[in-house]
Amino acid sequence: MKVLVAGAGLGGLCLAHGLLRAGVDVRVLEREDGPHSRYQGFRIALNAHGLDALHACLPERLHALLAAVSGPMAGERRVVDQRLREVRRLGPADEGTATDRYVLRQLLLAGLADRVEFGRPVVGYTERADGTVEAHLGDGGSAVGDLLVGADGVGSAVRRRLLPRAEVVTLPGNAVLGRTPLTARFAALVPGFGTVVHGAAASMLLGRMEFRRPPRLAAAELAPDVRLPDTGSYLRWVVMPTEPLPAGPRPWEAVRTDLLARLDDWHPDLLDLVRQADVVNSAPLTARYAEPVPHWGGSRRVTLLGDAIHPMPPSGGQGANTALRDAALLARTLAAVQRGSAELPAAVEQYEQRMLEYGFVAVADSLRRLPDVTPAR
Structure with missing residues (x-):
């Protein structure tokens, strides 16, 4: 059996590892020019x-490295005003483990060099009479397999072809994502799980990404063949203005200037947090979500996972987790086909039915958890 995966994001790469562990031939086709070509x-x-999905799919030799380059996500949650005066406490939270998306993606690329083809976007497909599927590539080429998995994100070309009426909704307004190197001064802004700042012109969410061990050094010791970036611990922040910022692509310097103008009466520590943000890893955010879709019926040689089928706003912290869950479920499903204990079309349909059920529950939960940007009274 040969599986084609459109997209080398977290879900697509996790699936590739799970399929390789099951002895399935897999080829990942990615539109980006290389593993470092864009903000992650x-x-x-x-x-x-x-x-659980990562542990099920990744080779066991990488489990210790995954743990080493993660960090805690637990502690008290608090709400403060723009001058850092405490308004209320929300109680403790424990949401598992924090990790950096870019670091995790590099870890997931380990061992897949001969399986991932960069600069080869899937732009469409044809289901052939012989029961195979042909993926059409942006460079004019093609690839043929027994199954095509659309893991190509919220703008999925595979979804547009398979489900042309599926609706992806853009949420009103905009936000700015930033990250600033973690210092003792900025660490004090988040003494526990996270901090919410409510001001008249905006709200801000703050959280730590504090690695247990520096990723590059951890890889050198635990898996010398794996190269991880030299990423340091940082404070992650999201600002949601009550009045939208100017739309359209703009340099970070212009975005930061507009943002600071909205926050001119905020505490100096919060202003400096924005001023000292990492230029490469800070950017405006547009949040989207998918309206639920019923199963499309019939047995196809094409399926979907992650943001290609159920994108959701980041408010619930479930987007990446749901994509990884999809990947592990589909890997188990296809492993049964590889062993000869299941037929491919029926097995894929069973995967889709389960994935659609929990995937759109996660979308609804993320929408319910969108933060209220109305200042506390």
């Missing part, structure tokens, strides 16, 4: 589903 996001929370 920042801290994500790995809950039980996400961690």
Whole structure:
């Protein structure tokens, strides 16, 4: 059996590892020019589903490295005003393990050099009469397999072809994501799990990404063949203005200037947090989510996972975890096909039914957990 995966994000790479462990031939086709070609996001929370999926799919030799380059996500949650005066406490939280999206992606690329093809976007496909599927690539080429998995994100070309009426909604307003190197001064802003700042012009969410061990050094000791970036611990922050910032792509310096103008009466520590943000890893954010879709019926040689089918806002911390869960479930499903204990079309349909159920529950939960940007009274 040969599986084609469109997209080398977290879900697609996790799936590739799981398939290789099951002896399935897999080829990952990625639109980016290389593994370092764009901004990859920042801290994500790995809950039980996400961690279980990674442990099920990654080679066991990488489990210790995964633990070493993660960090805690537990402690008291507090709400403060723009001058850092405490308004209330929300109680303790424990959401598992924090990890950095870019570091995790580099770890997931380990051992897949001969399986991932960069600069080869899947732009469409044809289901062939012989029961195979042909993926059409942006460079004019093609690839043929027994199954095509669309793991190509919220703008998925595979989803547009498979489900042309599926609706992805852009949430109103905009936000700014930033990360600033963690110092003792900035660490004091988040003494526990996280801090919410409510001001008249904006709200801000703060959280730590504090690695247990520096990623590059941990890889050198625990898995010398794996190269991880020299990423330091940082404070992750998100600002949601009550009035939208100017739309359209702009240099970070212009975004930061507009943002600081909105926050001119905020505490100096918060202003400096924005001023000292990492230019490469700070950017405006547009949040989207998918409206639920029923199963499309019939047995196909094409399926979807992650943001390609159920994108959701980051408020619930479930997007990456749900994609990883999809990957592990699909890997188990296809392993049964590889062993001869299941038929491919029926097995894929069973995966889809389960994935659609929990995936859109996660979307609804993330929408319910969107923060209220109305200042506390």
